[in-house]
Amino acid sequence: MSALIPQSSDFGPLPWPTMDDIRRAHHVVRAHLPRTPLISHPTLDAGSCAQLFVKHENVQPTGAFKVRGGLNLMASLDEPTRSRGIVGYSTGNHAQSLAFAAATVGVRCIIVMPTAPNPAKARAVRALGAELVEHGANFDEARTHAELLAAEQGLRLVSAANEPAILAGVATAYVEVLEQAPDLDAVVVPVGGGSGAAAACLVAAALAPHVDVFAVQSDAAPAAHDSWRARTCVERANTTRVEGLATGAGFELTQQIMRERLTDFLLVTDAEILEAQQALLHDAHTLAEGAGAAALAAVHQHGDVFAGRRVAVMCTGANASADEIRRVACV
Ligand SMILES: *Cc1c(COP(=O)(O)O)cnc(C)c1O
Numbered sequence: 565m566s567a568l569i570p571q572s573s574d575f576g577p578l579p580w581p582t583m584d585d586i587r588r589a590h591h592v593v594r595a596h597l598p599r600t601p602l603i604s605h606p607t608l609d610a611g612s613c614a615q616l617f618v619k620h621e622n623v624q625p626t627g628a629f630k631v632r633g634g635l636n637l638m639a640s641l642d643e644p645t646r647s648r649g650i651v652g653y654s655t656g657n658h659a660q661s662l663a664f665a666a667a668t669v670g671v672r673c674i675i676v677m678p679t680a681p682n683p684a685k686a687r688a689v690r691a692l693g694a695e696l697v698e699h700g701a702n703f704d705e706a707r708t709h710a711e712l713l714a715a716e717q718g719l720r721l722v723s724a725a726n727e728p729a730i731l732a733g734v735a736t737a738y739v740e741v742l743e744q745a746p747d748l749d750a751v752v753v754p755v756g757g758g759s760g761a762a763a764a765c766l767v768a769a770a771l772a773p774h775v776d777v778f779a780v781q782s783d784a785a786p787a788a789h790d791s792w793r794a795r796t797c798v799e800r801a802n803t804t805r806v807e808g809l810a811t812g813a814g815f816e817l818t819q820q821i822m823r824e825r826l827t828d829f830l831l832v833t834d835a836e837i838l839e840a841q842q843a844l845l846h847d848a849h850t851l852a853e854g855a856g857a858a859a860l861a862a863v864h865q866h867g868d869v870f871a872g873r874r875v876a877v878m879c880t881g882a883n884a885s886a887d888e889i890r891r892v893a894c895v
Contacts, residue, residue, distance in 0.1 A: 628881030634661030636733025656685035663694035758818030808855025
């Protein structure tokens, strides 16, 4: 794989993280977080034709895998940047990740969320000591406002996916998965911006080239899926209620990596995701937010692809709103 890939953003070419970057990130992450469990749940297997291993990123202290990327990004900043601070935009879990990471090193952190955010996520961001700014009707309007604040105040704008240091941090989850289940056949990853799936591609290519990497999105927000199939970044309507998957455009860096290595990109419906959340609750005794159950939903819906195989299912997060928890529990 080449180290520098041209890309058409204001940031110029972004380097792909190397395995050395990912190993360094692993030390950073290990200093702050324990390894998350990878667990087989027999009753969950009974509902699919595959042998499943659930990677429980939903038990991270922030309730989602993104904290790995936030910690590594923070470790990568120079001193002048740290003294000014960072600004991020997010529907939730990226925000908590940055707030958590900034708090570990005492860096100022502003988070822009679309107005009326998930109250649990807003409360968590404030509890971690970040400044919360509510602006805009959706993710893309929040991003525009974050860009403005960054320009006005000299803050480091942190993108949701075009960030090599975040990618390297997120990749540590896949190093763990391969340590925990060395004879895996496939890993299934839910996609919003694509950092998780791109990271899985990088790690699998380096450490386990025989492992297939599948990405999953909701068909109610298929921008990353459609970008991957079109081999160029496209924008799409974004009407999913699954927060972690709700993006309206493909991101250049993660799309480039997925183009190189992804086995296939699968779509599921929001209703199928809800069923998978219920399966995780009943059979894996665990709370997954919608995005955290999308990988399982894909395994359920595409039984032909996964039959008889050993499959890691990324349960990426637990930050369900109160309404969502009621829907999941209501069976
Ligand atoms: C952000 C998020 C995703 C999507 O991850 P990307 O790296 O943006 O593709 C999936 N699940 C959860 C819980 C998330 O917070």
